[in-house]
Amino acid sequence: MYIQRHFKMLEKECFKMLKKHSFGQLITSFNDQITQTYVPFIIDQNNACLYGHIAKQNRQIECLQNSDDLTVTFLGSDAYISPNWYGSPDQVPTWNYQAVEIKGKATLLDNDGTLKVIVGLSQIHESQFEVPWTIDKMSNKKLNAMLRAIVGFRIDIIEMNGQSKLSQNKNIEDRQSVIKGLGTTKEQASHRIAELMNEEIEP
Amino acid sequence: MYIQRHFKMLEKECFKMLKKHSFGQLITSFNDQITQTYVPFIIDQNNACLYGHIAKQNRQIECLQNSDDLTVTFLGSDAYISPNWYGSPDQVPTWNYQAVEIKGKATLLDNDGTLKVIVGLSQIHESQFEVPWTIDKMSNKKLNAMLRAIVGFRIDIIEMNGQSKLSQNKNIEDRQSVIKGLGTTKEQASHRIAELMNEEIEP
Numbered sequence: 001m002y003i004q005r006h007f008k009m010l011e012k013e014c015f016k017m018l019k020k021h022s023f024g025q026l027i028t029s030f031n032d033q034i035t036q037t038y039v040p041f042i043i044d045q046n047n048a049c050l051y052g053h054i055a056k057q058n059r060q061i062e063c064l065q066n067s068d069d070l071t072v073t074f075l076g077s078d079a080y081i082s083p084n085w086y087g088s089p090d091q092v093p094t095w096n097y098q099a100v101e102i103k104g105k106a107t108l109l110d111n112d113g114t115l116k117v118i119v120g121l122s123q124i125h126e127s128q129f130e131v132p133w134t135i136d137k138m139s140n141k142k143l144n145a146m147l148r149a150i151v152g153f154r155i156d157i158i159e160m161n162g163q164s165k166l167s168q169n170k171n172i173e174d175r176q177s178v179i180k181g182l183g184t185t186k187e188q189a190s191h192r193i194a195e196l197m198n199e200e201i202e203p
Numbered sequence: 204m205y206i207q208r209h210f211k212m213l214e215k216e217c218f219k220m221l222k223k224h225s226f227g228q229l230i231t232s233f234n235d236q237i238t239q240t241y242v243p244f245i246i247d248q249n250n251a252c253l254y255g256h257i258a259k260q261n262r263q264i265e266c267l268q269n270s271d272d273l274t275v276t277f278l279g280s281d282a283y284i285s286p287n288w289y290g291s292p293d294q295v296p297t298w299n300y301q302a303v304e305i306k307g308k309a310t311l312l313d314n315d316g317t318l319k320v321i322v323g324l325s326q327i328h329e330s331q332f333e334v335p336w337t338i339d340k341m342s343n344k345k346l347n348a349m350l351r352a353i354v355g356f357r358i359d360i361i362e363m364n365g366q367s368k369l370s371q372n373k374n375i376e377d378r379q380s381v382i383k384g385l386g387t388t389k390e391q392a393s394h395r396i397a398e399l400m401n402e403e404i405e406p
């Protein structure tokens with residue numbers, strides 16, 4: 001991923017984004033063929049790895065461990081930036097966004113490992129609810145059927161890079177007027193970009 | 204992209220999604236190395252092609268025309284689906300989303316072509332505003348500096364596949380209770396998934 005110097009994220013900033021935007025894209029290259037699957041990931045910062053699972057019928061499994069290159073990407077919020085929003089004249093349209101790219105090595109998990117991925121993912125996403133769903137609500141029959149249909153995997157992170165494109169190359173006044181412009185749109189993603197831009201100005 | 208039979212999108216459904224979610228990801232494979240860049244695209248349905256531009260400093264340009272495989276992906280809305288939301292018992296957590304994958308062939312554009320991409324992109328994204336920005340607001344100096352920094356490209360679509368995972372494999376009552384559950388969250392993306400699920404039930 002090409003990253004302009006103003007926009008490079010620190011490792012801790014990457015992990016902060018990943019914890020909010022963990023629905024990523026598993027991309028593999030095998031025999032010059034790109035295969036990709038959207039996957040909800042568990043981000044294990046302490047052990048520098050990711051966990052996920054895919055359908056056994058998904059042929060990406062065949063190349064997961066033998067991939068010539070394995071990349072996982074995550075897009076945070078993104079928003080169009082109108083040149084009209086800047087205070088300064090003579091501006092160019094652009095797109096602000098945060099994105100993290102991980103290069104890694106995959107290992108397939110056994111049934112116990114895959115079950116832990118399911119439990120971990122549900123704990124993360126159910127924590128927003130007053131009465132979280134837990135895996136004991138599933139019958140053994142259903143659980144076994146699910147485990148027969150999917151394969152869990154771990155991806156050890158070899159390299160991680162993040163781009164946080166938030167108009168850091170503009171002066172404070174222009175950044176503040178862009179924040180205001182983003183606030184006038186109806187897009188939650190644009191409002192989130194405005195919040196991130198604000199955090200950059202007043203950390 | 205592995206697509207379960209319930210979820211396969213028709214070509215017209217793919218284009219419908221692409222017109223709303225045109226901030227995509229350009230993925231190339233060259234000498235067994237995956238490179239990817241997030242890019243705002245122009246979707247030209249009539250001519251079955253995409254247009255975009257990237258920074259000249261982005262080394263992905265080198266492999267754009269010689270890529271062993273070139274894939275462009277677009278993610279529509281996405282949302283976690285809690286098993287607690289279904290009326291029926293014994294359910295599995297899942298993720299609903301729409302995504303389109305395009306395999307294509309890239310051609311780099313000259314300055315005139317690149318300028319047309321800039322004009323086209325700004326027309327698309329400025330149409331939401333009362334007073335849209337137009338390229339004549341830029342000085343010639345700025346315009347030329349921009350054209351020196353970027354390269355436009357066209358991607359002719361060879362193959363397009365879309366996945367619309369909206370619980371179509373569940374009964375109507377369960378789908379309706381999931382729609383209700385999505386409505387209780389604060390995420391605009393979840394609300395959009397609810398709308399799409401509703402359109403599936405009552406087209």
